[in-house]
Amino acid sequence: MPSERIPEKYRLGRGFVPKARYLDPEFQALELDKLFTRTWLMVCREEEISRVGSYVEYELGAYSIVVIRDSADSIKAYYNSCRHRGTRLVEGCGRVGTFICPFHGWRWNLDGSIKLILDQEEFDPIAADNWSLVSVRCDTWGGFVFINMDPTAEPLLDYLSPIPEYFAPFQFEKMRVTWWKSFQVPCNWKTALDGFLESYHAIGTHPQLMRSDKHNLNLATLREIDNRIWSPTTTYERHATYSAVGKKKEVVPDTEKTPEARGTDNVTDPRVSFAMSVQYIYEDMKGLENPLSHRAAEELKTAEIPEDGNVYGKFRELYRDLSIKEGIDWRDITQEQWAQAGTAWNVFPNLILLPNQGSAFGYRARPVLGDPDSCTFEIFALEQVATADYDKRTDVKRQHFDDFNDADLGDVFMQDMRNAKNVTVGMHSPGYDGHRLSEAQEMTIYNHHRVADRYIFRED
Numbered sequence: 001m002p003s004e005r006i007p008e009k010y011r012l013g014r015g016f017v018p019k020a021r022y023l024d025p026e027f028q029a030l031e032l033d034k035l036f037t038r039t040w041l042m043v044c045r046e047e048e049i050s051r052v053g054s055y056v057e058y059e060l061g062a063y064s065i066v067v068i069r070d071s072a073d074s075i076k077a078y079y080n081s082c083r084h085r086g087t088r089l090v091e092g093c094g095r096v097g098t099f100i101c102p103f104h105g106w107r108w109n110l111d112g113s114i115k116l117i118l119d120q121e122e123f124d125p126i127a128a129d130n131w132s133l134v135s136v137r138c139d140t141w142g143g144f145v146f147i148n149m150d151p152t153a154e155p156l157l158d159y160l161s162p163i164p165e166y167f168a169p170f171q172f173e174k175m176r177v178t179w180w181k182s183f184q185v186p187c188n189w190k191t192a193l194d195g196f197l198e199s200y201h202a203i204g205t206h207p208q209l210m211r212s213d214k215h216n217l218n219l220a221t222l223r224e225i226d227n228r229i230w231s232p233t234t235t236y237e238r239h240a241t242y243s244a245v246g247k248k249k250e251v252v253p254d255t256e257k258t259p260e261a262r263g264t265d266n267v268t269d270p271r272v273s274f275a276m277s278v279q280y281i282y283e284d285m286k287g288l289e290n291p292l293s294h295r296a297a298e299e300l301k302t303a304e305i306p307e308d309g310n311v312y313g314k315f316r317e318l319y320r321d322l323s324i325k326e327g328i329d330w331r332d333i334t335q336e337q338w339a340q341a342g343t344a345w346n347v348f349p350n351l352i353l354l355p356n357q358g359s360a361f362g363y364r365a366r367p368v369l370g371d372p373d374s375c376t377f378e379i380f381a382l383e384q385v386a387t388a389d390y391d392k393r394t395d396v397k398r399q400h401f402d403d404f405n406d407a408d409l410g411d412v413f414m415q416d417m418r419n420a421k422n423v424t425v426g427m428h429s430p431g432y433d434g435h436r437l438s439e440a441q442e443m444t445i446y447n448h449h450r451v452a453d454r455y456i457f458r459e460d
């Protein structure tokens with residue numbers, strides 16, 4: 001992207017992102033017009049629309065799109081507007097046999113074809129297919145339903161590369177939503193995501209993660225800072241990830257994700273230290289780990305570990321045995337696959353996925369029309385189900401909270417949400433010009449802007 005195409009106030013520098021990209025209503029209008037209309041966007045999970053006629057509305061800025069299962073093995077997406085005078089056809093989520101416009105009652109079949117026009121002889125006799133609902137591209141991957149408003153966009157799987165390949169061992173398609181919360185956050189949609197796109201903030205924001213006393217939320221001590229975890233970022237053509245690879249001071253250049261690096265200070269028994277970390281994630285964040293990994297962690301605390309074995313290996317063994325006993329399709333994941341999978345991914349533009357074996361987190365942010373300082377943020381948890389339950393219907397209830405303080409998010413998420421608000425207040429200061437990013441640990445954030453420029457300022 002030649003930089004002269006980009007207005008100076010939006011131009012990226014070396015590791016520098018000007019604040020206008022977060023604060024200008026004009027920039028948000030460009031994002032809605034040029035970025036969100038040309039990228040693949042995750043709308044919902046397939047299990048949310050498991051019955052024929054089940055739909056989910058996707059609101060984005062001024063747009064509303066509906067995704068619906070129109071037959072047992074087909075999902076379609078339409079602009080959610082009546083062909084008569086534009087009325088929104090459906091709201092939220094639910095199930096219909098036909099689309100019926102709430103205004104004058106025109107009707108459509110689930111495949112989008114027109115079914116009923118009141119007093120049709122009074123209208124210009126255009127061919128009936130001209131009255132069909134207007135389709136939006138729709139495709140699925142890993143149990144997620146995506147849409148794209150750009151008819152010329154590349155196929156979903158090409159767009160997502162390398163995520164489908166790197167996520168394959170985690171079997172997202174076998175996971176189901178356990179909970180889904182959305183809430184308003186007083187920050188730009190990107191600020192909400194940025195806080196989850198690096199782990200550089202962990203020692204400053206979540207010091208309890210490395211403590212035995214998880215209720216101690218006091219600032220990290222200098223000794224704790226000295227033991228901080230290092231989490232370098234990796235950027236791809238479109239998407240980006242970071243990986244927690246171990247203690248900064250011990251890191252060797254040949255980096256790989258080492259889940260065994262997780263631990264809790266002051267606990268000398270490494271089994272207990274590791275188990276506490278797993279259990280805290282599940283108890284406080286209520287996702288990413290799951291009841292089975294929590295149980296495996298409990299067993300780990302008193303497990304016999306052979307001389308040549310390690311704590312992490314023992315945990316994997318216990319977790320595998322429990323999973324198989326519960327009918328889960330277990331795959332052994334190689335060290336290389338763990339390393340590729342990273343910790344958290346920005347699925348460009350507005351989704352974050354955290355893969356883990358047996359469970360995962362997803363975060364999504366959407367702008368609020370006309371207000372760059374406000375967004376709708378969502379967190380959802382997925383858990384792999386037993387093979388016997390693949391076809392069992394899951395009743396997904398999304399919960400919405402106007403205020404994130406009411407969403408019962410736990411300490412870790414609340415710490416992140418408070419940051420998002422404080423960043424926004426601080427960014428408005430005339431003394432602040434933009435983000436200065438670590439070239440090792442925050443390039444996920446930079447990459448988002450770099451890729452966004454390709455959509456927003458491209459010639460056409």
Ligand code: FES
Binds near residue numbers: 085
């Ligand atoms: S606006 Fe939908 S039928 Fe008139």
Ligand SMILES: [Fe+2]
Binds near residue numbers: 205412
């Ligand atoms: Fe955080």
